[in-house]
Amino acid sequence: MVNFTLSDEQKALQELARDFAQKEIKPIAAEYDESEKHPQHIIDKAYELGLMNLSIPEEYGGGGLGYFENCLVGEELAAACSGISTIPMASSLATTPLCLAGTPEQLKKYLAPFCAGPSIAAFCLTEPGAGSDAGSVTTTAELKGDTYVLNGRKCFITNGGISKLYTVFASTDRSKGLKGLSAFIVPADLPGVSAGKKENKMGQRASTTTDMIFEDVEVPAANLLGKEGEGFKLAMMTLDSARAAMASAAVGVARSAMEIAANYMKERVQFGKPIAVQQGLQFMLADMAIKIEGARLLAWQAAWMSDNKMRMSYQAAIAKCYAGDIAMQVTTDAVQILGGYGYMKDYPIEKLMRDAKLMQIYEGTNQIQRVVISRTLLQ
Amino acid sequence: MANVLTIAEQRKGELRRISFELIGAAREIANSTGGTVASVLLGSNVTGLAATLGHYGADTVYVAEHADLDMYSAEGYTRVIAEIIRQKQPDVVILGGSALGKDLGGRLSAKLGIALASDCINFKVVDNGRIMVKRPIYGGRILANVTFKSNPQMFALRPNIIKPMDQDTGRACSVEKIAADPGPIRARTVEIKEKAAGKKELTEADVVVSGGRGLKGPEHFKMLDDLADVLGGAVGASRAVVDAGWIGHDQQVGQTGKVVNPTLYIAAGISGAIQHLAGMTSSKVIVAINKDADAPIFKVADYGIVDDLFAIVPVLTEELAKIKA
Amino acid sequence: MNIAVLLKQVPDTEARLKIRDGSVDHTDVKMVPNPFDEFAVEEAIRIREKSGSGQVTIYCLGQEKAKEAVKWAFSVGADQGFLLKDPAFDNSDLLGAAKVLAAALKKEHYDLILCGKQAVDDDAGQVAQAVAELLDLPHVGTVHKMELSEDKKSVVCYRDFEGGVEVVQSSLPAVISAEKGLNEVRYASLKGIMAAKKKSLVEMDLAALGLSAADIGAAGAQLEIRGLEMPPVRAAGKIIDGASPQEKVANLVKLLREEAKVI
Numbered sequence: 001m002v003n004f005t006l007s008d009e010q011k012a013l014q015e016l017a018r019d020f021a022q023k024e025i026k027p028i029a030a031e032y033d034e035s036e037k038h039p040q041h042i043i044d045k046a047y048e049l050g051l052m053n054l055s056i057p058e059e060y061g062g063g064g065l066g067y068f069e070n071c072l073v074g075e076e077l078a079a080a081c082s083g084i085s086t087i088p089m090a091s092s093l094a095t096t097p098l099c100l101a102g103t104p105e106q107l108k109k110y111l112a113p114f115c116a117g118p119s120i121a122a123f124c125l126t127e128p129g130a131g132s133d134a135g136s137v138t139t140t141a142e143l144k145g146d147t148y149v150l151n152g153r154k155c156f157i158t159n160g161g162i163s164k165l166y167t168v169f170a171s172t173d174r175s176k177g178l179k180g181l182s183a184f185i186v187p188a189d190l191p192g193v194s195a196g197k198k199e200n201k202m203g204q205r206a207s208t209t210t211d212m213i214f215e216d217v218e219v220p221a222a223n224l225l226g227k228e229g230e231g232f233k234l235a236m237m238t239l240d241s242a243r244a245a246m247a248s249a250a251v252g253v254a255r256s257a258m259e260i261a262a263n264y265m266k267e268r269v270q271f272g273k274p275i276a277v278q279q280g281l282q283f284m285l286a287d288m289a290i291k292i293e294g295a296r297l298l299a300w301q302a303a304w305m306s307d308n309k310m311r312m313s314y315q316a317a318i319a320k321c322y323a324g325d326i327a328m329q330v331t332t333d334a335v336q337i338l339g340g341y342g343y344m345k346d347y348p349i350e351k352l353m354r355d356a357k358l359m360q361i362y363e364g365t366n367q368i369q370r371v372v373i374s375r376t377l378l379q
Numbered sequence: 380m381a382n383v384l385t386i387a388e389q390r391k392g393e394l395r396r397i398s399f400e401l402i403g404a405a406r407e408i409a410n411s412t413g414g415t416v417a418s419v420l421l422g423s424n425v426t427g428l429a430a431t432l433g434h435y436g437a438d439t440v441y442v443a444e445h446a447d448l449d450m451y452s453a454e455g456y457t458r459v460i461a462e463i464i465r466q467k468q469p470d471v472v473i474l475g476g477s478a479l480g481k482d483l484g485g486r487l488s489a490k491l492g493i494a495l496a497s498d499c500i501n502f503k504v505v506d507n508g509r510i511m512v513k514r515p516i517y518g519g520r521i522l523a524n525v526t527f528k529s530n531p532q533m534f535a536l537r538p539n540i541i542k543p544m545d546q547d548t549g550r551a552c553s554v555e556k557i558a559a560d561p562g563p564i565r566a567r568t569v570e571i572k573e574k575a576a577g578k579k580e581l582t583e584a585d586v587v588v589s590g591g592r593g594l595k596g597p598e599h600f601k602m603l604d605d606l607a608d609v610l611g612g613a614v615g616a617s618r619a620v621v622d623a624g625w626i627g628h629d630q631q632v633g634q635t636g637k638v639v640n641p642t643l644y645i646a647a648g649i650s651g652a653i654q655h656l657a658g659m660t661s662s663k664v665i666v667a668i669n670k671d672a673d674a675p676i677f678k679v680a681d682y683g684i685v686d687d688l689f690a691i692v693p694v695l696t697e698e699l700a701k702i703k704a
Numbered sequence: 705m706n707i708a709v710l711l712k713q714v715p716d717t718e719a720r721l722k723i724r725d726g727s728v729d730h731t732d733v734k735m736v737p738n739p740f741d742e743f744a745v746e747e748a749i750r751i752r753e754k755s756g757s758g759q760v761t762i763y764c765l766g767q768e769k770a771k772e773a774v775k776w777a778f779s780v781g782a783d784q785g786f787l788l789k790d791p792a793f794d795n796s797d798l799l800g801a802a803k804v805l806a807a808a809l810k811k812e813h814y815d816l817i818l819c820g821k822q823a824v825d826d827d828a829g830q831v832a833q834a835v836a837e838l839l840d841l842p843h844v845g846t847v848h849k850m851e852l853s854e855d856k857k858s859v860v861c862y863r864d865f866e867g868g869v870e871v872v873q874s875s876l877p878a879v880i881s882a883e884k885g886l887n888e889v890r891y892a893s894l895k896g897i898m899a900a901k902k903k904s905l906v907e908m909d910l911a912a913l914g915l916s917a918a919d920i921g922a923a924g925a926q927l928e929i930r931g932l933e934m935p936p937v938r939a940a941g942k943i944i945d946g947a948s949p950q951e952k953v954a955n956l957v958k959l960l961r962e963e964a965k966v967i
Contacts, residue, residue, distance in 0.1 A: 008772075012779055012897040020891055050894025063894050267673045390867070453833065453843060478865035482845045485798070485833025494797050494926035497828050511930060516827055517721055521728060522933050529926035566842035566874035569860070573868040580866035610967070628848070628885040629864045634717055634824065635739055635884050643966045654717055660938060664964045666956065672943075681941035681964065682956055690949040698957050699967065 010072060013065075017051060017073040021080035029081035032206035033351050036198065038162055039084055039206055040118075047118035051077075052088050056095060060107050061115030066307035067241050071248035071299050078252030082355045083206035085249055087120060090158035090207070092245065093363070094121035094167040096238040097183050101226040110185050110223075114165055122159035124168040124186075124212050125235055127152070132368050134169075134232060135178040139214060141170035143221065148172075148184065150192075150217040158362070160210030161195030164188055168214065169235055172228045181231030185223040192217035203354030236313070239364055241306045243316035247299035247323035250359045251292055254327040257334035257352045258288040264338050275337075284333050291326035298322055314376045321369035324359035331356040381412040381508040384469035384531070386460060387420045387432055387440075388479050394428050396583070397475035399435040399543030404502065404536055405473055406436045406544060412508045414470065417441060419463055421456055423449040426554065433552025436544050440552055441467070443559035450568045451479050455561030457486040463557055464491060469531050471510055476537040477582075484535050496525050496534040498638075500661065510534070518634035518657035538583050539640050579613035581630060586612025587641045587659070589632055590620065593648020593669060593688055597625035602689075603647060606696045609703060615639065615659075617649045633658035647688045651676025668692065705758040705856055707748040708809055709782065710819035710831060712738045713766050713773035717824055723932045728825075737773040740820025743882035746889045748818050749781040751852065759783040761812070765793060765804055771905060778900035779892035790909040795922035798826070802834035803920050807913040809839060814877055815856065821846045821881040832881035843879040844872045848886050852876075 006014065025042060032039055046052050054070050056062020063069070070092065077085035098111050114121065130136040139152025150170050154160075166186040173180035186193060196211030226234055262285055265276035275281055298319040305312035331353040335342035342349050360366045383405035387398035398418065405416040417439040418432045429440040443459050460483070464472060474480040474487075476498050488495040500522075501513035511526050512534045527533075574580075581587060588607040590600055600614065607614045615632040616625070632639055634654040644662035649655060651667070651674055659665070660679060667680035668688045677683045684691055715721065716734040723729065737745075748760040762777045762785035764770050774785040786808060793804050809817065817836075822829030829845075836843035844850075849862040861872045861880060874880075892900075910917060917923055944959070946952030960967050 008775060009897055009901060012775065012892060012900070013894060016779075016892045016894070016897065048893065049891050054894070065894075267675070269673070395866075453836075453845075457837065478846070478863075481829055482833065485802075485828075485830030486837045486843070488799055488830060489802060489834035489837035492799070494799050495828075495830060496927055497830060514827075515935070517715065517728065517825055518717060518827065519935060520721055521723065522935055523929050524931045524933070526928045526930055527926060528928060564842075566844050566872055566878060568870050569873045570871035571868060572871065583866055628883075631884075643960070643964075660935065664960070664966050665938070665941075666960070677943065678940045679938040681938075682959055683941065683943045684946075684952050684956060685943055686949055686952060691953060694949050694953045695956070698953050702957070702961075702967070 006072070010069065013069060014072045014076060016049065017076035018079075020046065020049060020051065021076045025077065025080035025084050029084065029206070030348060030351065032081070033083060034205075036200070036205045038208055039087075042084055043087060043120065044118045046088060052091070052118065053095065053115050055092065056099060056111065056115055060111045067244050067303040068300065068307055070245040071303045074245045075248040075252040075255070075296070078249035079256045081206060082249055082253050082359075083204040085252070086158060086204055086207040089242070089245055089249060090123060091121045091163070093238060093242045094123040094159070094163070094165065096241060097167050097225050097234050098185065100237055101183070101230070101234055106185060106223070106225070110165060110187070119164040120159050120162055121165040121167065122157050122163040122212070123238070124154040124157050124166050126154060126156050128155050132365055134181070134235065137169060137171050137181060138174075139168070139170040140174065141172050141182055141184060141219070143172070146221045148219045148221060148224065150184065150186065150214040150219055152214050154212040154214075156199070156209055157212045158207055158209055160208060160212050161198070162208050166193065166212065167225075168212075169231050176229065178232045179229050181235070182228045183225040183231040183234050184219050185225060186214070186217065186219055190217050190219065202357060203351065204358050240313050240316040243320035243363060244299050244303035244306060246359070246363050247295060247302065247319040250323035250327035250356065251296045251299060253352055253356050253359070254288065254292050254295070254323075254330040257331040257349060258285065258292060260349050260352075261285060261288070261334040261337040264341075281337055284337060288330045288333060291330060295319070295323040295326050313372055317364075317369040317372040320363060321366045321373070324356075324366055327356040327359050328353075381408050381414040381470040381504070381510075383408050383414060383416050383471040383473060384464065384467065385416070385418045385437070385473045386475065386480065386483070387418045388475060388477060389420065389422050389425055389428055392425070392428070394431055395477070396543065397477050397480070397538050398432060400538065400541045401473045401475055401536060402432060402436040403543045404541045405471070408471060408502070408504055408510065411504050414508070415439065417467065417469065419443070419460055421448045421459060421559070426556070429554045430552070434546045434548050434550050436550070437552050440554050441557050442554060443557045445559045445561055447561040447564060448559060451482075452561070452564045452567055453482055453486050454566065455564050456483055457490055458562045459557075459559045461487060461490045464531065466557075470508060472531045472533040474533070474535040476535045480535050484533075488533065493529040493531065493533055494527060496527070498537055499534045500537050500540055502534065502536070518654065519638065519660065520653075520657065537638075537640065539585070579607075579611075581613045581615050581632065581637045581639050584613035584639065585641050586610040586643045586645075587615050587632070587639050587662070588612055588645045588647065589615035589617065589649060589659070590647050591617035591649030592619045594620065594625070599689075600626060602692050602696075606645070606692055606699070609696055609699045610643070612641065612643070617652070617655050646676055646680070647692055649676055650674045651679065705751060705755050705815045706813065707751060707758065707760050708812070708814040708817045709741070709744050709748045709760060709762050709777070710805055710817070710835070711741045711745065711762050711764045711773055711777055712820075712823045713764065713770040714738045714823055714825040723934070726929070726932060728932065735769055735772065737776050738820050738823045740822060740824070740882055740884065742820070742889045743884065743886045744818035744820050745777045745780065745782060746887045747850070747882060748816075750887065751816070752781075755856070758815075761785060761814075763788065763805055763808055765796075765801055767794075774905055775900050776892065778903045778905075779896040780890055781896060782903075784904040785906075787905060787907045788913070789907050792910045792917040792921045792923070795925060796920050797925040797927045798828045798830045799834060799926065800920040800924045802831055802838055804913065804915065805831065806835050806838035807915050808908055809835065816859070816876060817841070817879045819879070819881050821883050832879050836879035839879070841877055841879055842874045843881070844874050845881045846883040847880050848883045850880060850886070
């Protein structure tokens with residue numbers, strides 16, 4: 001039966017993540033949002049504390065925990081800065097296909113060294129012509145002897161240019177569309193792998209987003225994950241599991257926004273009283289809480305199902321879609337509650353609104369999520 | 380009738396002000412119950428200081444001299460004072476809430492098997508010479524009124540709570556020398572590193588000027604030093620700037636720092652987090668200077684200026700210098 | 705080196721407290737390891753790491769919930785712990801608590817006993833001194849820096865006093881209480897959290913410590929709390945007017961002289 005309490009270890013992990021996030025990430029969030037610098041020292045420290053690679057098996061150097069623990073940690077890190085928390089989250093997105101389909105040889109060769117240090121990885125699927133329409137990928141992988149030669153250009157790649165490993169989805173048979181997609185482990189140091197310029201984003205600006213260019217990159221055939229044509233399925237399975245963690249990140253952002261709004265309401269005095277006495281604002285706050293509580297539980301459920309090896313595309317889509325949408329609503333309302341001050345960069349709330357917007361777009365737009373959900377209902 | 384014994388403190392041959400505060404407190408208790416006030420003075424070659432304790436209200440001074448008592452040591456002082464208490468059987472014992480008193484109290488309590496109520500901010504005599512003390516708990520967020528089942532009733536008084544009586548050089552007291560054996564001392568002070576001359580101790584200062592994040596950088600504490608100098612006060616800081624390394628932790632005012640109760644507390648660029656307030660709300664008058672009108676410090680300040688502290692503080696220093704001149 | 709650390713679980717300093725039936729209500733209040741004790745735990749672990757051998761043992765006087773605090777200590781590196789738990793221990797005054805702790809500590813030999821300078825709930829700051837006296841050991845209190853000798857037989861400690869810093873040398877074993885600034889407490893790590901599960905946490909009760917109930921707990925308490933009150937609320941005062949900084953300062957100084965009479 002269902003048990004909503006956390007184990008002692010889960011509570012301790014959550015406390016560790018919260019402590020670390022509040023003490024190390026929160027104080028620098030505004031600065032890194034402004035400068036778009038990459039916070040490698042945070043990644044290094046998070047790695048030291050065991051907060052990276054949580055759901056990679058212990059035998060390869062990971063934490064050996066589940067997506068549920070990813071959610072606990074993800075919410076805390078994102079509550080401090082979702083730009084910074086997206087770095088390990090996107091890295092996890094890239095290593096998940098290896099965990100799902102990698103052979104012991106592949107894992108020993110690539111995953112173990114990866115986990116031996118504070119490394120970062122990137123998931124490369126999106127292209128200028130292939131966003132929601134993943135089947136239109138034009139990056140090709142041509143088999144020549146025992147090498148696949150990769151050619152193509154990916155865009156909007158989180159952790160582009162700063163990763164040790166790229167998980168690249170390329171077409172081994174353009175005529176088959178989606179069913180022609182294959183997944184490859186591409187080490188960053190292979191000749192022909194390069195990153196484009198860093199994108200200047202609306203939000204989550206501490207996270208590095210670039211194009212990734214693959215020019216005649218010779219990838220050993222042994223780096224194919226699974227079989228040719230299984231790439232799309234692998235990508236979808238990966239995104240399903242990741243969506244729970246992403247939903248938790250959105251919950252973290254929304255939670256921070258609500259806390260800022262609540263504190264402000266207690267301190268701001270107008271008409272001789274704190275604005276917290278205004279029922280209109282109280283109701284806004286209550287609605288924020290309702291959404292946050294709901295989104296958190298949806299994320300937890302999706303993660304739990306993934307950890308218990310159940311099919312959960314439906315729950316994952318609901319969790320990611322709802323959490324992303326409410327994060328946008330909650331942060332927007334929080335800016336509203338802070339009024340003029342909410343609009344000023346001096347106050348931390350406008351950043352949250354800018355950060356939240358991406359959560360309705362990446363890892364599958366919320367429209368695609370709705371496609372997944374309605375398709376399940378109508379089959 | 381309550382006979383009260385106080386623990387005097389001397390350093391380098393000079394009596395510390397807390398000694399007189401404790402005698403003042405003891406006098407209140409003794410006078411209202413028809414009892415006497417005695418003071419214990421430890422050191423080497425300190426008999427000459429005894430008369431001064433009499434000037435401030437002690438009826439008797441017990442002097443215990445020994446080379447090993449020259450510098451305070453927990454073991455030495457505990458042994459000697461415990462023996463005096465056993466011999467003289469006072470009804471009430473008062474220690475100072477000073478560094479020495481805080482170090483000594485717990486040891487004395489365990490040696491005599493009697494409870495100690497520490498950091499008291501108030502006391503009163505209730506039914507028949509029994510004492511009720513008031514002490515802050517939970518960082519000062521709650522006050523507890525406490526009485527004693529033990530004898531003697533022992534408590535420590537926070538500095539700067541009681542004003543010493545006016546010194547009356549005509550007032551005599553009896554001086555009794557007590558044979559003192561400090562015994563083996565295993566924890567010994569080997570060196571004293573004195574603060575820069577003129578730098579006042581926060582917990583005993585009458586005026587405290589504190590700075591917080593609003594100062595924008597450690598170099599701006601100089602501005603507060605100047606203001607404190609004009610007022611003859613000490614400089615304190617919020618936890619935020621201590622954690623940021625702008626100033627030493629020995630100047631932190633707050634729940635995990637020092638508790639101060641000056642007559643005047645000026646907070647510049649401090650927002651007023653609960654933990655900071657815990658360290659200074661017993662100040663008599665609080666002045667807050669902060670450019671954020673919503674800063675919580677304004678809720679407890681008697682006088683507040685909503686303005687840039689860089690504009691206000693130098694002007695304030697100048698104005699006060701003119702008056703003092 | 706075998707090091708013992710005294711650890712207390714206390715309400716978080718940011719928690720909202722309520723008075724109910726003459727005592728402080730802890731329900732729904734977040735409980736945390738005493739911040740000053742955390743410095744002690746960290747120092748003990750550093751000493752053990754530097755010396756390459758030995759154990760750090762936690763002693764915690766508390767109720768079931770206090771196990772969380774001991775588990776935290778395990779997760780940052782403490783090796784084992786004792787929870788001193790018995791209804792007879794409840795509501796001890798400082799001396800009673802010291803007696804319980806001393807009785808437990810006496811059962812083993814420790815080269816060093818560390819604890820925080822005070823607990824942020826009772827703020828009494830006497831446990832280190834009282835335990836030292838009961839165990840007939842020297843103590844050094846409110847230490848912000850400590851250096852063990854090469855032969856581990858003595859320690860040099862630095863502590864503040866009004867007027868500067870005192871350097872105190874003590875033989876070991878000794879009881880030392882930690883002041884803020886002694887060190888920076890490390891984060892737990894995932895490894896540490898998982899390892900904490902397997903570390904030994906043994907409960908000790910009245911019988912195990914061979915104490916008499918009359919001496920400790922509520923029965924033995926010599927201090928009686930007759931009432932709790934909230935400190936007088938400082939009402940907000942006035943915000944000083946003025947068209948310029950000069951004018952505001954002039955108004956402030958006038959009020960401080962004539963109204964508050966503090967200068």
